[in-house]
Amino acid sequence: MDTITYFKDRFEKLQEQQLDSRLKSLRDGAFSAFEQTGIPTVKHEEWKYTRISDFFSKDYHFTTDLQEQQFRATELQPFLLPGHENANIIVFVNGHYHAEHSVLRSEELEIISLEAAAHNQYAGIVETHLGHSADYHKDGINALNTAFIQEGVFIHIQKGKTVNHPVYIYNVTDARSGNIFAQPRALVHVGENAQVEILETFATIGADESFTNQVFEIAVEENAVLSLYKIQNDAANSTIVSTTHVHQVGKSVANVVTISLSGGLVRNNLNMVMSAPYCEANLSGLYLQSGHTHVDNHTVVDNRQPNCLSNELYKGIMNGHATGVFNGKIFVRQIAQKTNAYQTNKNILLSGNATVNTKPQLEIFADDVKCSHGCTVGRLDEEALFYLKARGISEATARSLLLHGFALDVLEKIGSEDVRQYVNKLVTASLNLG
Amino acid sequence: MLSIKDLRAGIEEREILKGINLDIKPGEVHAIMGPNGSGKSTLASVLAGKQDYEVTGGSVTFEGKDLLELAPEERAGEGIFLSFQYPVEIPGLSTTNFMKTAVNEIRKYRGQDELDAVSFLKKMKEKMALVEIDQSMLSRSLNEGFSGGEKKRNEIFQMAMLEPKLAILDETDSGLDIDAIRIVANGVNKLRTPENGILVITHYQRLLDYIVPDFVHVLYNGRIVKSGTKELAYELEERGYDFIKSELA
Known part of the structure; x- marks a missing residue:
């Protein structure tokens, strides 16, 4: 059937x-x-x-x-x-x-x-x-x-x-x-x-x-x-x-x-x-994947009225054979003047087998708007790693400190203290890469 | 404490250090001066263990240990500190957390117990005063958005926290105005003891007005071509590096 x-x-x-x-x-x-x-x-x-x-x-x-x-x-x-x-x-x-x-x-x-x-x-x-x-x-x-x-x-x-x-x-x-x-x-x-x-x-x-x-x-x-x-x-x-x-x-x-x-x-x-008019939307995401997992974040911000503000921040840390997708659409309708729409997607690949496909998609029909978007896919910063190691910090600890630092601004978007601490603990645990 | 013998190192087949010899004893301050491209920063990086450089010959012993066999973090554990010419910006990691981790990892390396929170804070306060740094700066992401002067002060603060046996200051004066140089130099001077050594790497003589060296070496084209006392630095300042070049010719 x-x-x-x-x-x-x-x-x-x-x-x-x-x-x-x-x-x-x-x-x-x-x-x-x-x-x-x-x-x-x-x-x-x-x-x-x-x-x-x-x-x-x-x-x-x-x-x-x-x-x-x-x-x-x-x-x-x-x-x-x-x-x-x-x-x-x-x-x-x-x-x-x-x-x-x-x-x-x-x-x-x-x-x-x-x-x-x-x-x-x-x-x-x-x-x-x-x-x-x-x-x-x-x-x-x-x-x-x-x-x-x-x-x-x-x-x-x-x-x-x-x-x-x-x-x-x-x-x-x-x-x-x-x-x-x-x-x-x-x-x-x-x-x-x-x-x-x-x-x-x-x-x-x-x-x-x-x-x-x-x-x-x-x-x-x-x-x-x-x-x-x-x-x-x-x-x-x-x-x-x-x-x-x-x-x-x-x-x-x-x-x-x-x-x-x-x-x-x-x-x-x-x-x-x-x-x-005057709506505010904050969209944040953190994806931290390893093994053969796959994570795909498709977002749409539809500005249908003037003077709206949206902030979008997605970050990914990918290890193993994990694959990631980020697709961020922003529509600004013709009537939606004075739109402020910001979008950022940053990714760190920890393994040569991990991949991320990232794609911003902006469709803007109004002429008086502020929109920005940016995406990066890179490796862990070797200079930063050396800096931490030169201070006596082991490779493993240095890596997890850097990755945690990378993820932190997304974690800070979690308003509830309880939840933030809980997620922080989960993130820290999965960043102990050994 | 530090003995460098015929050290040769380079990057991607290009030899930059072509046989360096240098001995630093406890309590001594050595300055290495030299024109751009002479290999000053390479020497600092090789001593700290940066992987980009390949050591092709010679030896470096630090308190009897073969330094070149150690990983960067082990070198720090042994008591070597490099003040970076360009301190790296680390988003999401505060100086406080950074130092807490570094201090305790080094203590662990030395077989000591972790510092408890109270002792750590006490130590922080003490060292903050030394380099005129305030708490708010230490809570911010490490070096992120710091001015040149703030970054260098933060380096010296880290040095104060880690209490190294040998501190290597790589162009600590570059990009600093005179007030910032004075603050940084004061910090360094307060950390001078009869037990520890300091290696100051600089292009200009002016830092040496504040951190007065016992010995000055001129690095040129990957070799130390001249050594002397602080007067040599004045001579270089006055006559420029060209006189070294013409002496060598």
């Missing part, structure tokens, strides 16, 4: 089960988009260096088939992030939202299923924002997630409220009995003048192959502040396609930091859509 037939069969069953769903027509549209485009191959311009199609030649269990979940709360233990005990917790297992493992601590926050939100007072928000990322991803993998939306999560942050406890999202894949294809889905609505900090991570249990195709859409209203930290430190048998689509509906601030430390294959799509 080919991929499309395989999914079509499951899709039809899902639609039959949920005849009353308000999400039905959204799913229908998405599935026909999937049928037309399919799983993107390396022939697709946006997927030139990242090959995910191989996974679909294998016999994947599909999440809707798994009625019985073996997953128990204690199994989350090894993956807990610092500050867990004070956080609002959202757990997805194999793409399904698990209410019983989730914890709500903040009354400023509401967490319900997308299906429920589509039928209650949030119906308007859901209709406006759910699926908005499809405008930016003309490929089957994004459509495939939307086609199978059923137990996604809707997170609402009340206007005027600062959520005192951060929101931790665990995307768990349980691959203990068969290959897993998981499709977590969430829509977050950050109300006017609200503030929220979200931390998410990915974890695979078991030795079979896991593929997570996540779509996470966030609408940020006037004067709201969103901080999102994405930590990817998953197992070698995992593949992650993580699409984060931030729509700045009103003048707002969005900070997103993506840390990719390990995992078999990681593809991050991060979109910052600035639909109001």
Whole structure:
């Protein structure tokens, strides 16, 4: 059975089960988009260096088939992030939202299923924002997630409220009995003048192959502040396609930091859509890879209104046979005068077998803008290494000090002290190259 | 303490040092002067163990050890310090962290315990005063955005922290105004003891007004062609390097 037939069969069953769903027509549209485009191959311009199609030649269990979940709360233990005990917790297992493992601590926050939100007072928000990322991803993998939306999560942050406890999202894949294809889905609505900090991570249990195709859409209203930290430190048998689509509906601030430390294959799509004047977006990323891992960061900053500011800083340290991709698109629409958009991507290759493909893409249609971009791919600075060694510092320590120093300005973008220290520890550990 | 015999070294088949002989005893300050391209900085780099240079002959012993057999970090552990002509900018590493690591790695090399935080801070404060450096500079990324004078002061601060037996100052005066030279030289002078040696490498005599050498050597075309006392430096300043060249001709 080919991929499309395989999914079509499951899709039809899902639609039959949920005849009353308000999400039905959204799913229908998405599935026909999937049928037309399919799983993107390396022939697709946006997927030139990242090959995910191989996974679909294998016999994947599909999440809707798994009625019985073996997953128990204690199994989350090894993956807990610092500050867990004070956080609002959202757990997805194999793409399904698990209410019983989730914890709500903040009354400023509401967490319900997308299906429920589509039928209650949030119906308007859901209709406006759910699926908005499809405008930016003309490929089957994004459509495939939307086609199978059923137990996604809707997170609402009340206007005027600062959520005192951060929101931790665990995307768990349980691959203990068969290959897993998981499709977590969430829509977050950050109300006017609200503030929220979200931390998410990915974890695979078991030795079979896991593929997570996540779509996470966030609408940020006037004067709201969103901080999102994405930590990817998953197992070698995992593949992650993580699409984060931030729509700045009103003048707002969005900070997103993506840390990719390990995992078999990681593809991050991060979109910052600035639909109001004077929006600010900060996008930072650090990827630190070794072995045969692959990490791909595709970012889009879409300046749709004047006077927006975006700062983008991505850094990579690649060892072994690791491969990396950075693709940074900046659109400045004709109306978006006085745009300030800055982009930097710097890479250090520690091994002759590691590679990075980096590509800035600026499409500017306004004439009064400040845009800059720069990318470098190089080796560890020998002069600097000698300088440290001449002060009595061993080769290994000198290397890790230099690499840590290189990564530091990205780590400093993490606003939460707890998280920053945690990530710093992970980074330091993986930089102890011996 | 340092004995250089017929040292030959070069880079990519080009011989730069063509047989250097030099002895430094504890408590002595030696100056090496010479025109551009004579091999001054090469000598400093070879002594510190920079890999770019290949030693093709001769020997260097430091307190009885074959220095050329040691890695740069081991040389530092033995007590050799090179003040760089062009200190490298290191983003994301503060001088404080740098020095904490360096001091403790050297202590480890010598079989000593790590310095505790209190002792380290005390030592930092003491040495900061020596080179008129303030805390804010030490918290910044090492040398990043520092002026020429700040970089050289930071080098001397590092020297003070590491308390080397032999300090090699490679063109420490280059690019500095007279006030900065005075601060740097004062720092160096305060670190002079009867036990340690200093090798000052410079193009100009003016630094030697502040760091007064016991011996002055003229390096020309990869060899020490003339040695004398501090008066030789004045003579060079007055007559230029041409008189050496004509003497040799």
